[in-house]
Amino acid sequence: MSAEDVLVGRSVGDLIAEFPYVENYFAAIRLEVLDPSRSVVEILNEHPEEYFHDYGTSRADLAADIVDFVEQVRSQTEDRLGAITSVTVLPGRDKAGRPEACGLTVRPGEVTCIVGPTGAGKSRLLEDIECLAQTDTPSGRRVLINGAEPTDEQRYDLGHRLVAQLTQNMNFVIDLPAGEFIALHAESREVASPERVAVEVIAGANSLAGEPIDPATPVTQLSGGQSRALMIADTALLSASPIVLIDEIENAGIDRRRALDLLVGRDKIVLMSTHDPILALLGDRRVVIEGGGVRSVLATTEAERANLAFLTAVDEQLRDLRDRIRRGERVESDLAEEFTECWKTRASRSGDGPLR
Amino acid sequence: MKFVTVAGPPSAGKTSVILNTIGRLRERGLESGVIKFDCLSSSDAATYRRHGITAKVGLAGNLCPDHFFITNVDQAVQWGRRQGLDVLISESAGLCNRCSPHVKDVLAVCVIDNLAGVGTPDKIGPMLRFADVIVVTKGDIVSQAEREVFTAGIRKVNRLARIIPVNGITGQGAFALGRCIADTGDTDSLLTRHLRFTLPSALCSYCVGQTRIDPAFQAGNLRRIRFDT
Numbered sequence: 001m002s003a004e005d006v007l008v009g010r011s012v013g014d015l016i017a018e019f020p021y022v023e024n025y026f027a028a029i030r031l032e033v034l035d036p037s038r039s040v041v042e043i044l045n046e047h048p049e050e051y052f053h054d055y056g057t058s059r060a061d062l063a064a065d066i067v068d069f070v071e072q073v074r075s076q077t078e079d080r081l082g083a084i085t086s087v088t089v090l091p092g093r094d095k096a097g098r099p100e101a102c103g104l105t106v107r108p109g110e111v112t113c114i115v116g117p118t119g120a121g122k123s124r125l126l127e128d129i130e131c132l133a134q135t136d137t138p139s140g141r142r143v144l145i146n147g148a149e150p151t152d153e154q155r156y157d158l159g160h161r162l163v164a165q166l167t168q169n170m171n172f173v174i175d176l177p178a179g180e181f182i183a184l185h186a187e188s189r190e191v192a193s194p195e196r197v198a199v200e201v202i203a204g205a206n207s208l209a210g211e212p213i214d215p216a217t218p219v220t221q222l223s224g225g226q227s228r229a230l231m232i233a234d235t236a237l238l239s240a241s242p243i244v245l246i247d248e249i250e251n252a253g254i255d256r257r258r259a260l261d262l263l264v265g266r267d268k269i270v271l272m273s274t275h276d277p278i279l280a281l282l283g284d285r286r287v288v289i290e291g292g293g294v295r296s297v298l299a300t301t302e303a304e305r306a307n308l309a310f311l312t313a314v315d316e317q318l319r320d321l322r323d324r325i326r327r328g329e330r331v332e333s334d335l336a337e338e339f340t341e342c343w344k345t346r347a348s349r350s351g352d353g354p355l356r
Numbered sequence: 357m358k359f360v361t362v363a364g365p366p367s368a369g370k371t372s373v374i375l376n377t378i379g380r381l382r383e384r385g386l387e388s389g390v391i392k393f394d395c396l397s398s399s400d401a402a403t404y405r406r407h408g409i410t411a412k413v414g415l416a417g418n419l420c421p422d423h424f425f426i427t428n429v430d431q432a433v434q435w436g437r438r439q440g441l442d443v444l445i446s447e448s449a450g451l452c453n454r455c456s457p458h459v460k461d462v463l464a465v466c467v468i469d470n471l472a473g474v475g476t477p478d479k480i481g482p483m484l485r486f487a488d489v490i491v492v493t494k495g496d497i498v499s500q501a502e503r504e505v506f507t508a509g510i511r512k513v514n515r516l517a518r519i520i521p522v523n524g525i526t527g528q529g530a531f532a533l534g535r536c537i538a539d540t541g542d543t544d545s546l547l548t549r550h551l552r553f554t555l556p557s558a559l560c561s562y563c564v565g566q567t568r569i570d571p572a573f574q575a576g577n578l579r580r581i582r583f584d585t
């Protein structure tokens with residue numbers, strides 16, 4: 001589409017009908033469209049010099065911006081991320097300058113756990129991925145996207161969109177009801193019907209949290225479990241980022257297995273910093289970090305998977321115990337016997353296999 | 357010497373971002389200094405010096421901080437060169453959201469934080485709109501969804517800038533900002549350079565000390581709200 005076509009060739013009404021997002025753009029720059037049958041240039045001419053000046057632009061510059069914006073929307077360059085089929089980290093050096101034992105490759109639909117003591121270098125590994133390191137970070141690692149070196153442009157362009165993060169410190173701070181807020185997020189992603197997507201996201205969150213979320217409840221007033229569930233569902237269904245980094249999913253008030261299923265089901269590459277044995281064994285592999293370097297990568301073995309069923313049973317037993325304490329009951333029964341009995345029944349059942 | 361303007365609303369985390377970035381620049385063998393433009397007082401120079409960083413503060417007092425900035429900035433660059441710095445970072449607070457300390461052909465960084473609310477990118481003017489790099493801080497405490505809505509808001513007013521999330525506490529992201537600065541060219545003088553956008557203007561009776569509220573005492577460059585519409 002030529003600049004002339006955007007600026008004078010058609011009415012603003014037509015432009016908005018074809019590219020609905022243009023309307024949001026005009027709203028953001030407070031460009032008043034009183035008569036949509038006029039062209040962009042006519043509308044710009046209706047605005048006084050002062051409008052452009054206050055906004056830090058000129059009539060000609062803003063016209064050029066609008067042309068660029070329409071072109072961007074038209075060519076869908078918003079989504080230059082493309083399909084990411086793999087992210088590879090080639091080994092570098094640890095904090096002492098020794099060569100790293102190994103690198104790693106992660107793919108959509110996989111859960112990779114990152115383990116190691118505090119300060120071992122987990123965040124440095126993540127930052128290397130985030131900035132698509134090319135032997136220019138202190139670790140000397142090199143990150144490949146789909147097996148190839150990213151271009152300089154990709155490094156800056158992907159940087160802030162590659163990794164979505166979910167940590168326990170994160171809160172909702174916006175003063176909006178849950179439904180409206182998720183719709184706002186959907187809108188910013190230029191999703192066709194934001195309201196419908198918001199309903200889907202809240203349903204997704206409700207499948208993870210014990211207590212259902214009312215879309216009319218302000219996000220800041222959700223319980224801990226509810227906001228965590230909403231964050232996970234929103235990241236799975238709406239986030240632009242192909243990689244999701246999770247810093248431990250706390251045990252309380254959320255179905256962790258389903259949470260991972262939801263992310264994996266949406267083809268996210270999940271990196272999870274955890275020392276919880278159940279979460280660790282649910283993953284496809286564990287990356288062991290030590291002294292700033294990757295010491296080894298352990299693929300989850302069949303024997304480990306087999307232990308998952310047992311661990312899940314223990315976890316359920318403990319959850320029952322917590323509920324009994326919560327209800328004000330005494331815990332005087334022979335727990336050792338109770339637990340053993342439960343494991344025996346559980347062991348004869350199946351269905352605690354790996355994800356999906 | 358490389359010169360960079362860093363601007364952003366108060367408490368957005370400019371100093372933390374700069375401290376972390378200087379650390380990353382040091383790893384590349386670049387020695388940085390800071391000239392901080394502030395209004396009434398600033399303890400930032402002490403903070404920088406504690407980290408072994410050459411720093412100087414200029415206080416605008418009762419002058420418009422932006423006008424104060426532009427009348428002193430070239431001298432600041434000359435000071436930085438005399439100190440033998442590889443990089444001089446100018447830090448200034450965008451106090452009225454109309455501030456625009458960015459200079460043509462000088463790397464311009466705007467720092468804003470995720471806690472400021474999703475409407476903020478809209479409210480900040482030329483300081484954000486004319487920046488080459490937009491650093492977004494405090495992402496570690498808000499949800500991914502809010503971060504994405506915030507970024508989309510930034511994109512609406514500045515389509516081309518590089519957006520770099522930086523965690524001021526851990527320094528995560530400072531590497532990318534350091535790389536932008538390391539890649540920028542040298543600025544040995546600002547003489548004959550131009551601002552990217554005009555500074556906020558005012559020349560009225562209050563600029564020269566008037567305190568009385570009375571139209572009869574208001575003269576000069578004035579603009580009045582129309583309450584009849």
